[in-house]
Amino acid sequence: MKKNSQEWISGNSFVCIKEHFRLGILLVFLWGKTSFCSAQGDFFFNLYGGSTNLWSSVYLQLPTILINGIVSTALEDYNNLNGTLRFDILKLKNDEGKIKLDNGSYWGFKAKDMFRNFQYGFKFGWQPRLSPFGVYISCAYQHRQFEALLNPDGEEWSKFRLNYIRPGIGIRVTPFINLLEKSGWSPILEIGTAYNYNFKCKAPYENEKKQFNNGMTTSFALGARFETLSFTFGAELDNYNLFNQDFTIDNGSSYPYKDIKSTHLTLYLSVAQDF
Numbered sequence: 001m002k003k004n005s006q007e008w009i010s011g012n013s014f015v016c017i018k019e020h021f022r023l024g025i026l027l028v029f030l031w032g033k034t035s036f037c038s039a040q041g042d043f044f045f046n047l048y049g050g051s052t053n054l055w056s057s058v059y060l061q062l063p064t065i066l067i068n069g070i071v072s073t074a075l076e077d078y079n080n081l082n083g084t085l086r087f088d089i090l091k092l093k094n095d096e097g098k099i100k101l102d103n104g105s106y107w108g109f110k111a112k113d114m115f116r117n118f119q120y121g122f123k124f125g126w127q128p129r130l131s132p133f134g135v136y137i138s139c140a141y142q143h144r145q146f147e148a149l150l151n152p153d154g155e156e157w158s159k160f161r162l163n164y165i166r167p168g169i170g171i172r173v174t175p176f177i178n179l180l181e182k183s184g185w186s187p188i189l190e191i192g193t194a195y196n197y198n199f200k201c202k203a204p205y206e207n208e209k210k211q212f213n214n215g216m217t218t219s220f221a222l223g224a225r226f227e228t229l230s231f232t233f234g235a236e237l238d239n240y241n242l243f244n245q246d247f248t249i250d251n252g253s254s255y256p257y258k259d260i261k262s263t264h265l266t267l268y269l270s271v272a273q274d275f
Contacts, residue, residue, distance in 0.1 A: 043127075044124075044127065052086045052087055052266070099149060099150060099152075102147040104145075121141065136190075138168040139167045140164075141165060145159075158204050160201070170192020185227075186224070190221040190223070194236075205249055211243065211244055215241075217238050217239065223270075
């Protein structure tokens with residue numbers, strides 16, 4: 001019964017993200033029909049690479065800077081400035097309290113710190129210049145690596161390495177559109193959702209992917225929109241438990257993650273292009 005329930009939840013999650021994309025495409029079509037004749041459409045774009053370590057965030061974005069440079073050559077009004085700084089907060093707990101974690105150091109120079117959690121992705125959106133509403137799609141690859149002391153009485157740390165693909169969709173709101181026209185800037189609000197799909201992992205119990213759940217992430221961001229740039233500061237919050245509490249290693253006799261709960265929050269600062 002638990003396995004069927006898990007499959008039902010997973011199946012409905014895929015249906016949910018599929019319906020979100022259908023809704024987004026419909027909204028883009030409707031806005032395009034109503035705005036084509038009255039205002040020139042604006043697009044915003046963010047291609048980024050980086051990690052939750054300050055130093056590796058700098059040079060992991062070098063490939064995206066190169067790509068942005070190629071795009072800048074093709075589009076005269078496109079500036080070669082894009083990027084995202086991220087700060088990762090992961091917490092685990094069980095019935096006995098907090099579980100000790102090694103999630104890497106944000107300031108660390110060691111390889112285990114700089115390459116522990118990184119992400120490459122893009123966000124592409126459309127918002128008419130005279131409209132307060134816009135939509136965007138996104139997709140990212142995320143690598144997450146950490147160690148956890150699941151048995152507080154032992155000394156052996158369990159190692160986890162997960163690889164995700166994250167398609168998403170969202171909206172952008174420019175509430176004071178007149179301010180953008182008169183002063184050249186306006187506050188903006190972005191709200192989005194993405195689906196985290198773990199397609200490969202290295203973990204205890206023969207690297208079985210069923211040890212982990214897939215699920216949705218919600219993002220909120222506030223910032224400022226200018227003529228050619230947008231700056232946003234936001235947060236991404238996972239809406240699901242990382243570990244599958246129904247996972248069993250001996251046909252139902254024991255469940256190694258039955259009482260483990262996770263909290264994952266990422267803070268980010270992003271620069272996107274408006275063109």
